[in-house]
Amino acid sequence: MTQKHDGKLSGISVLVVEDDQDTRDLLGLLLTNKGATVTSAETVPKALDTLNRMTPDVLLVDIGLPEYNGYVFIGRVRALEDARKRSVPAIALTAYSSTTDRDTVLTSGFQRYIAKPFDLGVLVGAIADAATSQKHAA
DSSP: OOOOOOOTTTTOEEEEEOSOHHHHHHHHHHHHHTTOEEEEESSHHHHHHHHHHOOOSEEEEOSOOSSSOHHHHHHHHHTOSOHHHHTOOEEEEESOOSHHHHHHHHHTTOSEEEESSOOHHHHHHHHHHHHHHHHHHO
């Protein structure tokens, strides 16, 4: 079944940081079908390397990454010298779903928290809102 491109995320670039290839591929397909330009990385070092080459509109980050987790990643992003890259809105997309997990995500530098399994409409809305708020702040 092919999803119709609805343009909801048209003009928005998203860096997806997710270690699970199936999830990474699914997110890429779903977000591209909504109009986003998607770049993916499976590890924190690869994601940071990608950030050296581009400035996405939104970061979509799994917390449970191998070697370095999503908290380490967002800490490094928020410490970057480049103010534009340092302030890219970040959404945590994670299976960790307790209230404590949510609070930890939001106090560590992420703007939004979405639990897996995710609702596509909620995810698309969160990405669109994050990108819009960042463009208005710039």
